[in-house]
């Protein structure tokens with residue numbers, strides 16, 4: 401049986417490490433795992449990264465449209481086919497990121513719930529959203545160590561993003577809050593504690 405697992409969190413939450421650890425663990429159990437990332441490396445995803453790094457900055461509506469276009473393609477060409485094959489999809493970011501990040505631009509005039517609603521007709525609901533939550537300062541410290549620095553990473557914005565994730569977690573039953581300020585091994589253990597029960601009756 402297929403499983404759709406999504407990692408979410410502010411920048412520097414440690415998603416990529418946890419994706420790798422979880423994928424290896426599931427593969428060790430003989431499951432076929434499809435790792436996906438949004439924004440993708442398709443045309444819309446590339447445009448988003450390019451404009452975030454090198455400008456000129458995207459308008460709020462333009463940015464939302466690109467994330468939605470990127471996601472529609474990802475859902476149709478990657479997510480749905482993998483789930484139909486009974487694979488485990490582990491995806492780094494999904495529409496909860498759009499709902500957490502894009503409403504931080506007031507000119508968009510949309511709440512996180514409004515952005516979720518834009519997906520209700522076509523985006524499959526994950527079996528679990530593994531929300532790696534940690535204080536903004538801790539996330540930014542990790543991002544800075546990585547040497548990254550783009551328009552997405554300013555502190556006040558990250559704070560608003562975290563608050564939006566908190567609101568989304570409160571109203572989305574499949575959200576699992578994980579304390580990502582712990583060492584990576586402890587985070588991985590908490591992720592596994594959330595995922596393992598979902599495997600019962602879900603053999604490939």
Ligand code: TYD
Nearest residue numbers: 411412438439467493494497498501502552
């Ligand atoms: P990326 O370099 O992939 O960041 P990370 O490694 O932290 O995931 O850039 C993705 C950035 O795009 C990240 O800051 C979050 C943001 N984002 C949105 O604003 N909306 C979205 O819908 C998605 C998927 C990402």
